[in-house]
Amino acid sequence: MQFTKQIYIKKSDMKNNIKKTSIYIIILFTGLASCNKNRHFPDVVTLVAHTTLTDFNDSSFVPKRIMCIDAIGSDFYCSDYSNGYFVLDEKFNIKKRIGSKGQGPGEFLGAGPFYFQGTDSIFILNEGKRSFELFVEDKHIESFSYPQGISLSHCTRFFVKNQQIFHSVIGDSLPVIAFNGNSHENQYMCLYTKWDNPHLKQHSTRHLVKGKNNFFVIGSVLPVFQRYDFEGNLLEDYDMEKLPEISINMKKYNGQKQIPTTYFTMCKDAYYCKDKVFILVASNINEYFCNTVYVLNVADKISHIGTYILGKGNNVYESFCVKNDTLLAFNAIDASLDVFTISE
Numbered sequence: 001m002q003f004t005k006q007i008y009i010k011k012s013d014m015k016n017n018i019k020k021t022s023i024y025i026i027i028l029f030t031g032l033a034s035c036n037k038n039r040h041f042p043d044v045v046t047l048v049a050h051t052t053l054t055d056f057n058d059s060s061f062v063p064k065r066i067m068c069i070d071a072i073g074s075d076f077y078c079s080d081y082s083n084g085y086f087v088l089d090e091k092f093n094i095k096k097r098i099g100s101k102g103q104g105p106g107e108f109l110g111a112g113p114f115y116f117q118g119t120d121s122i123f124i125l126n127e128g129k130r131s132f133e134l135f136v137e138d139k140h141i142e143s144f145s146y147p148q149g150i151s152l153s154h155c156t157r158f159f160v161k162n163q164q165i166f167h168s169v170i171g172d173s174l175p176v177i178a179f180n181g182n183s184h185e186n187q188y189m190c191l192y193t194k195w196d197n198p199h200l201k202q203h204s205t206r207h208l209v210k211g212k213n214n215f216f217v218i219g220s221v222l223p224v225f226q227r228y229d230f231e232g233n234l235l236e237d238y239d240m241e242k243l244p245e246i247s248i249n250m251k252k253y254n255g256q257k258q259i260p261t262t263y264f265t266m267c268k269d270a271y272y273c274k275d276k277v278f279i280l281v282a283s284n285i286n287e288y289f290c291n292t293v294y295v296l297n298v299a300d301k302i303s304h305i306g307t308y309i310l311g312k313g314n315n316v317y318e319s320f321c322v323k324n325d326t327l328l329a330f331n332a333i334d335a336s337l338d339v340f341t342i343s344e
Contacts, residue, residue, distance in 0.1 A: 046309040047327070049338035057093040062337055066330040067155060068113040068269075071323035077122070078330075078337075079111045085124060087138075092339065098138045106133060106140030115210075117160045125158070132165060132181065144181025152177075153205035156220060157270055161230060166215065168206040175204055176217065176232070189232025195222040203263045207270045209277060211298060216277055218270045221263045223250055227302065238302040245281050245292050252285060273322040275299035280320055280329075289314030293327070310340060 055061045065081035075095060076088040084099015084107075099108050109128025116122050122135045123144075132144040144165070146152055153168035160166070164187075169177045174188040175196075196204045205220040214235060217226045223240035241247050249266050268290050269280040277298050282290035291314065295306035310317055310329055317338075320329035327340040 042304065042306050044307045044309060045343075046312065047340040047342065049311060049340055051092065051339035052331075052334075053092055053337040053339075054335065056088075060094070062330075062335050064335050065332075066319055066337070067111065068157075069319050069321040069328055069330065070114070070116055071321050071326075071328075072116050072119065076321065076323075076328055077114070077116070079114055079124060081111050082108075084108050084111050085114065085122070092337070096138065098135060099133075099140075103129065105143065106135070108133070112155060113157055115157075115159050123160050123165065134181075142181070147177065147179045147186050150177060150179075150186070153220070155265075156205055157207040157209055159208055159210035159215060161210065166208050166210075168208060168217075170201050170205065172198070172201075174232075175206055176208065178232075187232075190217055190226070190228055191234055193222070193224050193226075193237075195219070195224060197258075200258055200260050200263075202260060203258065207267065209270050209272045211272050211277075212275070216270070216272070216298070218267055218277075218279060220265050220267050221253075223266075225296070225302070227298065236302055238296070243281070243294050243304060244307075245283055245294075248285060249281075249283060268317070269319050271321050272298075276305075276322075278320070278322050278327075280317060282316075287314060288316065290317050291315040293320070306343075308340075308342060311338065 053062055063080040063082060066078050067081055068079045070077045074090045077085055079085045083101055086097045087095040089095045099106060101108060103109065108126050112125035112127045114122055114124035120137045123132050126133050130146045133140060134142045151170040153170055156168050158165060158167040164178045164180050166176060166178045168175060174190055175192060176190040178187045178189060203221040207218040207220060209216045209218060214227055214229050217224060217228060223246050225238040225240045226234060227236040228234055241250055246266065264284055266282055267279055268282050271278045275298055277296045279294045280290065281292045281294060291310040293308040293310060294304060297303045297305045316332045317329045318332045320327060325341055327342050329338050331338050
């Protein structure tokens with residue numbers, strides 16, 4: 001009896017130990033899941049603009065369409081679709097205006113995205129003239145026509161390296177072209193993805209954002225995010241469907257019949273700053289708004305490290321840039337430039 005009783009006690013202890021171990025395992029996995037959730041879905045931070053500009057110090061108004069913004073040195077450059085571009089100082093006062101409407105040299109019929117090479121050369125897309133205008137120290141130097149027979153994507157970021165313009169294209173070959181305005185040599189590069197459909201060519205438009213030693217290809221319509229070297233070799237492929245707002249948008253996209261000539265621009269703008277890529281994302285689920293900015297760390301392996309909501313309410317931002325802890329964005333509804341402070 002004593003032996004039997006001793007065995008019974010040990011079995012009881014074993015059951016208690018199993019229960020305790022099970023509880024510890026549940027707690028452990030719950031903690032790990034919580035950590036994974038926090039790592040993949042950082043807290044969403046709502047930013048409130050501390051400065052809103054609807055007019056400038058010279059009594060002029062903020063243009064109705066600002067297609068691109070960049071921070072160069074202590075200044076902010078903004079394209080004015082109607083008249084070229086203008087420059088703001090660090091206090092957001094008008095410093096100078098460059099260009100005007102017209103068909104002459106250095107004049108614009110729709111000033112779009114631009115790219116600064118070095119500290120004094122700006123290449124700005126002239127939409128109506130189907131050209132790129134080169135300004136050096138704010139003086140017009142040269143005009144480069146679009147490559148003959150090539151359809152460039154509309155309102156997307158591009159970059160310039162060694163006088164070659166890298167831009168997204170709409171066509172049958174590859175999604176990116178690198179061309180020199182002084183020659184007819186075109187180099188096609190980068191890869192289509194599982195998302196691209198040859199029957200929906202315009203849906204394959206991309207933003208091209210230059211990083212430190214490589215560049216990033218970001219889908220305007222599709223959840224494409226790729227890292228390439230400057231020879232067009234794929235270095236990394238990131239699944240943007242991990243990002244909540246993009247996942248929701250893509251469920252709607254996949255659930256609808258798509259039309260080749262019509263598309264919803266999900267990624268409105270993108271910007272690189274200090275080993276981070278910021279992506280301005282729009283949504284059209286119940287109503288249209290564009291105020292979500294995802295932050296991806298691209299220093300090593302690409303990872304989602306932050307999410308900002310610009311302003312309260314369903315605002316519509318079209319272009320932006322980031323400089324240190326300042327985010328400057330164009331609000332298309334109010335025709336204003338809104339200034340936010342972000343954590344670096």
